[in-house]
Amino acid sequence: MLEMTHIKKIYRTISIETHALEDLSLSVKAGEFVSVTGPSGSGKTTFLNVAGLLDTFDSGSYILDGKDVSRLSDREMSQIRNRTIGFVFQSFNLIPDLNVFDNVDVPLRYRGLPATERKARIENALSMVGLSARVRHLPSQLSGGQQQRVAIARVLAGDPKLILADEPTGNLDSAMSREIMDLLGKINDNGTTIVMVTHNAECSERAHRQLHVFDGRIADVDRPRVVLGSPVATPGLTATLN
Amino acid sequence: MPFGPIIRAMRHNRMRFAFIILEIAITLAIVTNAVNMILDERKKMLQPSGFDDDNLVSIAYQPFAPEFKEQSYVEALVQKDMRAIHSIPGVKAVATTYFLPWQGGGSSGVWKTDRFNGKFQAQLYAARGEIFQTLGVKVTQGRAFVETDTPVDSNVPTRVTIISRALAKKLWGNANPIGHVITNGEGATPRTVIGIIDDFYNPYAWNIGEFVLFTPGRAYDTTGAVFLVRTEPGAMKSVVAQLEPRLLSVNPGRVFRIVKISDLKDQYFSGGKLVIRAMTAIIIILVFITALGIMGISSLAVAERTKQIGTRRALGATRADILKHFLLENWLVTTAGLILGVIGAYGLNVLLVSKLSDVKMQWELVAGGMVLLWINGLMSTVPAAMRATLVPPSIATRSV
Numbered sequence: 001m002l003e004m005t006h007i008k009k010i011y012r013t014i015s016i017e018t019h020a021l022e023d024l025s026l027s028v029k030a031g032e033f034v035s036v037t038g039p040s041g042s043g044k045t046t047f048l049n050v051a052g053l054l055d056t057f058d059s060g061s062y063i064l065d066g067k068d069v070s071r072l073s074d075r076e077m078s079q080i081r082n083r084t085i086g087f088v089f090q091s092f093n094l095i096p097d098l099n100v101f102d103n104v105d106v107p108l109r110y111r112g113l114p115a116t117e118r119k120a121r122i123e124n125a126l127s128m129v130g131l132s133a134r135v136r137h138l139p140s141q142l143s144g145g146q147q148q149r150v151a152i153a154r155v156l157a158g159d160p161k162l163i164l165a166d167e168p169t170g171n172l173d174s175a176m177s178r179e180i181m182d183l184l185g186k187i188n189d190n191g192t193t194i195v196m197v198t199h200n201a202e203c204s205e206r207a208h209r210q211l212h213v214f215d216g217r218i219a220d221v222d223r224p225r226v227v228l229g230s231p232v233a234t235p236g237l238t239a240t241l242n
Numbered sequence: 243m244p245f246g247p248i249i250r251a252m253r254h255n256r257m258r259f260a261f262i263i264l265e266i267a268i269t270l271a272i273v274t275n276a277v278n279m280i281l282d283e284r285k286k287m288l289q290p291s292g293f294d295d296d297n298l299v300s301i302a303y304q305p306f307a308p309e310f311k312e313q314s315y316v317e318a319l320v321q322k323d324m325r326a327i328h329s330i331p332g333v334k335a336v337a338t339t340y341f342l343p344w345q346g347g348g349s350s351g352v353w354k355t356d357r358f359n360g361k362f363q364a365q366l367y368a369a370r371g372e373i374f375q376t377l378g379v380k381v382t383q384g385r386a387f388v389e390t391d392t393p394v395d396s397n398v399p400t401r402v403t404i405i406s407r408a409l410a411k412k413l414w415g416n417a418n419p420i421g422h423v424i425t426n427g428e429g430a431t432p433r434t435v436i437g438i439i440d441d442f443y444n445p446y447a448w449n450i451g452e453f454v455l456f457t458p459g460r461a462y463d464t465t466g467a468v469f470l471v472r473t474e475p476g477a478m479k480s481v482v483a484q485l486e487p488r489l490l491s492v493n494p495g496r497v498f499r500i501v502k503i504s505d506l507k508d509q510y511f512s513g514g515k516l517v518i519r520a521m522t523a524i525i526i527i528l529v530f531i532t533a534l535g536i537m538g539i540s541s542l543a544v545a546e547r548t549k550q551i552g553t554r555r556a557l558g559a560t561r562a563d564i565l566k567h568f569l570l571e572n573w574l575v576t577t578a579g580l581i582l583g584v585i586g587a588y589g590l591n592v593l594l595v596s597k598l599s600d601v602k603m604q605w606e607l608v609a610g611g612m613v614l615l616w617i618n619g620l621m622s623t624v625p626a627a628m629r630a631t632l633v634p635p636s637i638a639t640r641s642v
Binding site: 048079090093106109 | 244247250252254255550553556557558562563636639641
């Protein structure tokens with residue numbers, strides 16, 4: 001589903017050069033549920049941005065759903081984000097002025113689907129997350145858990161092959177977090193690949209595979225001595241993994 | 243087009259959009275009425291008088307010498323004066339008349355005719371000499387005045403008149419006006435129409451600018467006289483320079499006032515020119531302020547919604563989608579303002595018609611104003627909308 005090889009991402013300002021991703025390689029199979037953990041500044045968000053085509057990278061190659069997405073135009077990347085990827089954000093990222101129905105409708109409109117199909121998809125997605133009765137509510141009239149469920153409905157309506165979740169339970173209490181993780185688990189059971197960045201160990205354990213990002217490199221927690229994309233583990237990473 | 247979600251989202255920022263809608267509406271209402279007034283003023287300025295305005299000059303005198311107290315002396319002097327003026331090189335024609343084109347007034351009266359139902363109002367001017375040659379107007383039907391049309395005794399009323407085509411048409415339609423009689427009251431001497439001039443316009447109250455009666459008569463007495471002089475094209479300067487010396491050589495006991503008709507016309511339209519300048523300034527300022535308002539609101543909308551734009555990009559919006567979103571939002575606001583503005587434009591026009599002007603609003607002006615403000619709104623939104631397209635999708639994952 002997702003094949004990253006020797007990805008490098010460097011942020012440059014006039015005086016500073018920050019190596020956010022350093023020779024990162026990663027393979028995620030279709031249907032997998034992978035969690036990515038790591039300390040602040042380790043490159044988790046950069047990894048997610050690159051994986052979700054929200055940002056470009058400087059070198060390496062990236063195959064997504066069998067297609068080389070290393071050098072695509074802005075328009076092509078938008079289309080892939082719209083059709084192949086679904087995003088779940090830490091702060092839900094709902095449009096505050098739009099009601100639940102219109103929020104779920106946002107990516108479907110960009111896909112150019114006819115109104116009847118959009119309506120059916122939205123109603124089905126909201127039914128799956130248990131919010132059919134809240135279609136006319138504004139985000140501000142919902143709890144955090146409900147808002148995240150709307151965000152997940154927005155993903156479900158698009159029927160993506162890959163879901164990238166950025167700290168999906170980061171702004172929720174433990175009960176709500178479990179609810180959201182259960183929902184993501186069900187979606188994964190239906191065959192959708194999920195890559196989830198999280199700080200939460202409990203959430204991370206719900207994944208099939210746990211990866212750890214450190215200094216812009218990624219390691220498989222289940223196989224701590226191997227730093228993917230790098231022949232030798234860095235001392236810092238080894239210490240963390242041990 | 244995602245009209246529904248945009249309109250529903252705009253409802254949550256009612257006050258902000260209401261302000262800009264109101265601003266656009268007021269701008270349309272004022273701009274269309276200002277343009278209407280400008281066009282009306284320009285129409286008045288471009289209205290041809292039918293006269294040779296650029297080659298006409300009037301010279302009037304006021305006497306201080308004692309011999310002017312005798313009417314017979316004045317009578318003889320006027321004839322000498324006219325011959326003296328005629329002898330100036332470049333003079334084409336001369337007449338005595340109190341009628342001065344573009345003076346913004348003159349004399350008028352209320353009249354009756356043999357067949358017209360009721361009374362009518364028209365301008366009335368006495369003239370002697372080559373009045374129509376001097377004005378540059380042709381008598382197209384009937385005949386011009388001859389010297390015998392003016393009674394020898396100044397107390398005897400004249401019995402003939404030459405009127406404008408517009409007045410003849412108003413009174414008798416397409417029937418032949420020659421021979422018809424006009425009178426200004428019971429017992430008054432009737433005047434028979436002997437000739438028609440096609441072109442005549444002199445701005446006057448009550449919309450009678452095109453209605454005139456010329457009668458043969460003296461435009462002079464013991465208190466002074468007025469001569470209207472027509473020059474050859476290009477001879478105005480030299481004729482004006484010679485007028486006073488020539489007449490002083492006939493009799494030095496008087497003071498003169500010379501006015502070129504082109505100056506009189508400029509003076510008459512000075513108010514109109516001021517209106518045009520003021521209205522033009524108002525239009526520019528209003529359109530500029532509205533553009534600034536739209537730019538401000540658009541910039542604020544983009545600045546406030548940076549994360550939202552990033553989220554939309556993350557969810558698959560292309561840069562073109564983002565551009566379209568902001569332009570569409572502006573188009574809806576502008577259109578709402580313009581719809582309100584159309585009502586305002588006609589409402590303000592009704593108010594102006596009742597208080598100031600008599601010019602009704604033309605729909606073409608309102609349509610033109612709408613197009614102008616649509617373009618203005620679009621152009622004012624483009625900079626902010628273009629900035630919005632540069633918001634990267636990675637903004638969506640930033641926590642701040």
